[in-house]
Amino acid sequence: MIREASLKFPLSGAVLAGGRAQRFGGQDKTQLRLGRENLLNRTLGILNSFCAETLISSNTLPQQPEGRIVPDQKNNQGPLGAIYSCLLAASNPYLMIVAGDMPFIKPPALIKLWHEREEFDVIIPRSPDGMQPLAAIYKQSCIPNIATQLKENNFKIRGFFDDVRVKVITCSDFPDIYPDNTFLNINSPADLRRARSLYQKNVNVRH
Numbered sequence: 001m002i003r004e005a006s007l008k009f010p011l012s013g014a015v016l017a018g019g020r021a022q023r024f025g026g027q028d029k030t031q032l033r034l035g036r037e038n039l040l041n042r043t044l045g046i047l048n049s050f051c052a053e054t055l056i057s058s059n060t061l062p063q064q065p066e067g068r069i070v071p072d073q074k075n076n077q078g079p080l081g082a083i084y085s086c087l088l089a090a091s092n093p094y095l096m097i098v099a100g101d102m103p104f105i106k107p108p109a110l111i112k113l114w115h116e117r118e119e120f121d122v123i124i125p126r127s128p129d130g131m132q133p134l135a136a137i138y139k140q141s142c143i144p145n146i147a148t149q150l151k152e153n154n155f156k157i158r159g160f161f162d163d164v165r166v167k168v169i170t171c172s173d174f175p176d177i178y179p180d181n182t183f184l185n186i187n188s189p190a191d192l193r194r195a196r197s198l199y200q201k202n203v204n205v206r207h
Contacts, residue, residue: 012090013047014055017100030100034199057082078155099134101186121164127171133157
């Protein structure tokens with residue numbers, strides 16, 4: 001899905017690319033490839049197709065041509081700290097967060113969240129594997145609640161949900177938008193092998 005710049009949504013998109021990837025020996029998972037593109041460039045391309053602004057959450061990557069680097073305000077606060085830092089840096093009230101290791105995420109799965117945003121502070125999909133906080137939209141109205149939680153050293157992303165307006169999208173209600181493996185993420189070498197196998201099967205089906 002390609003959208004002209006004038007038709008992009010007034011939405012900031014952010015790729016979380018700052019994980020330590022301990023099960024990969026510290027390797028940067030966003031540089032892994034399933035096809036021609038690495039995961040970082042693939043995810044950036046998806047967000048750039050409909051987001052007016054694209055950010056990259058990382059404390060180590062150099063500046064990228066397709067997205068502005070946003071380092072954490074404070075180290076060792078996990079994904080919640082990254083979300084907080086990106087919300088502060090975003091130029092738009094709504095911020096779409098996508099983990100950089102989801103090789104099968106596609107634009108319709110994310111755009112659906114944007115269309116459900118009215119009157120909500122968090123719009124989050126729930127797949128058969130549970131809530132997906134790293135493929136969700138957060139509004140800047142969440143900033144005070146997240147700041148309070150971080151000060152208490154509570155780094156659970158869902159820790160502030162009871163204090164804001166949350167819209168949950170049940171993925172099973174929209175099987176055409178959220179097919180199996182939409183939110184598969186690569187946490188280990190075994191996950192990577194599975195993802196590459198699935199990717200190759202999809203390539204073979206198309207040909």
